[in-house]
Amino acid sequence: MATQTTPAHQDAPSSGRRDFLYIAAGAVGAVGVAGAVWPLINQLNPDASVLALASIEFNLVGIEEGQSVTIKWRGLPVFVRHRTQKEIDEAKAVALSDLKDPETDEQRTKSGHEQWLIMIANCTHLGCIPVGESGEYNGWFCPCHGSVYDTAGRIRKGPAPKNLVLPPYDFVSDTLVQIG
Known part of the structure; x- marks a missing residue:
């Protein structure tokens, strides 16, 4: 009578177990890499002081017709x-073919609030600040290069x-505008 003996261990582990070990080791490695990289990526986010300036509300009550004010938003x-x-009528009367960058007056103001013009005060040539209520069209004139x-x-x-x-701005009420 012959007895069969089973070896104490097999020479090759089963392929199912080996695949599981590869997948588990890869998952643990990926989590470790993500945990190490996350602080580096997160430090690129803006800090709280910048986020606080992301939007501001401005009350329009004190601005008389024909008057301009300069405020600061995001450091600009x-x-x-x-x-x-008269200014609104002049702006609406301009033919789009006369403009370098054609935009109607309606595209530059909010419907129902055409009397308010809100724009970043940087010349699009080199970033100078134009002077208001001046120039040939009684709008803005950039003294640096003559725009x-x-x-x-x-x-x-x-x-x-x-x-x-x-x-980007919206009117919260008739006298309050939110920029940003």
Whole structure:
């Protein structure tokens, strides 16, 4: 009678167990790499002081018709202009073919609040701050290189390639605007 003996161990582990060990080791390694990389990526996020400046609310009550104020948003100067009806009519009368960067007056203001023009106060040529209520079109004039903007902040003459940039903004009420 012959007895069968089973070896104490097998020479080759089963393929199912080996696959599980590879997958488990890979998963643990991936979690370890992600845990090491996350602080490096997270430090690229803006800090709390920058996030606090992400949006501001500005009360328009003190600005008389025909007056402009300059406020600061995200470290940038922003023009807030209470336009007169004459300025609005002049801006609407301009033919788009006369503009370097064609935009209608309606595209540059919010519906129902056409008297308010809110734009970042940096010339689109080299970033200078234009002077308000001046220039050939009684809008803005950049004294650095001679760019001339109209009463809607659209480039009319000079080296600037684009209109003055409009920040994202919404009217919270008739007298309160949120920029950002």
